[in-house]
Amino acid sequence: PIAIPINGGWRYNYGNMFYVQLVTQYLVTTEFDDDTVQAIMDEALKYEGWRYVYGGASPTTSFDCSGLTQWTYGKAGINLPRTAQQQYDVTQHIPLSEAQAGDLVFFHSTYNAGSYITHVGIYLGNNRMFHAGDPIGYADLTSPYWQQHLVGAGRIKQ
Template sequence: MKVMRLKILLLAWGLGFLALFGLLAFVAIFISNEEDSTGSDGLIGDGGSISVSADVLKHQPMVEKYAKEYGISEYVSTLLAIIQVESGGKLSDVMQSSESLGLPPNSLDTEASIQQGTKYFADLVRSAEASGVDGNAVTQAYNYGGAFIDYVAKRGKQYSFELAQSFAKERSGGSKVTYTNPIAVKKNGGWRYLYGNMFYVDLVSQYFTSPQFDDEIVQIVMDEALKYEGFPYVFGGDNPSTSFDCSGLTQWSYRKAGINLPRTAQQQYDVTEHISLSEAKPGDLVFFHSTYNSGTYVTHVGIYVGNNRMYNAGDPIGYADLTTAYWQKHLIGAGRIKQ
């Protein structure tokens, strides 16, 4: 879910977590998590690299099996990150999903835990899609329960830490508990409300890492663009204060690397060297037609990141799979910026 990447400043805590569970090292893996919605306004899955322990990684085949069964293959890395948070891959009930069945904690064996945890997460994804709620709310709801989806839906449909905090406050009656996790220390001075874990999105997100590119300019562009993953699409938006539309995001991100693009998708198409998608490299732009009635041929643009994937201002901002029927129907091709 969006969102959801390694917080560099918290890496030391992550290593400490490993030591607590007796883990010797993290294993960096790449899992292709691609959008499987039919349009640019669907719930976007997470993407990029994820650092999890070897004990968690060994559960990947079973996670993939049940993610496929329940139709959420694009969330495999999120599920693995949840395992890292819940058990470090060490306990039998690796996803701590017994309670979602009304059972006492640690009642399930490993496969039953993964099956139930994945099914529960899939149910939350469906609920979020129906309510128009973003992916981070789904991740928090894995800890809080499905009522959090409705809570966010009634308050702007976009997850925020403030919403997670207010939900916990209401459910706990304002009761607090000391909590020494560095995330809690950083955000709340070392306490949280006595209901669930209002830092759950941060705990899961810290295991995600930004994709790395060989080209320095592309890395600068993506480092900037990824700051806004999970932000809503805003027509006419061209800066972090307003959020972004598609060409506003590309213009803003490339400007950080010293490249000035014109404002609209059509104008950006006009100033690039037109190439086929098969020739595209990370950092090229990808263009689409007829995604809405704008009076121009080119109506949408994204940043190509390799492996038939792009990063774009959908709703919310995030990754998308260019091989899906929707994008193939509207694809024009790629464009290389002339320098």
């Protein structure tokens, strides 16, 4: 049986009865108040689960981190330069505590690139980002790895 009677009620006979709560705590909304941010994320989510490709900057090649941000923001009418360092250089630097959905988040020393900024992602709010990891998808910015490499957020200058 799926459920068994206990104390006048019913209880699942197998599995974790808190499964939905456990999973939903990691979900991030895909609806944003701002139309531009929504356009960026609508495009970005098309590539969720795709593999990371160093130097990739389009759906024909897949993406690296800055290729994904350049492509998705470009589809929303925002031109960004190609590399994570160049994208950092053209943003207004802000602490993560002031970041809003659609800002970029920047990281250092994620690999030996010869530049200070080596990774970029799209900030979603609630200490979450969407980025070209392997695979492309969501990440929790409170994890020790991202905290160790975090530089801060950047707001695109309009």
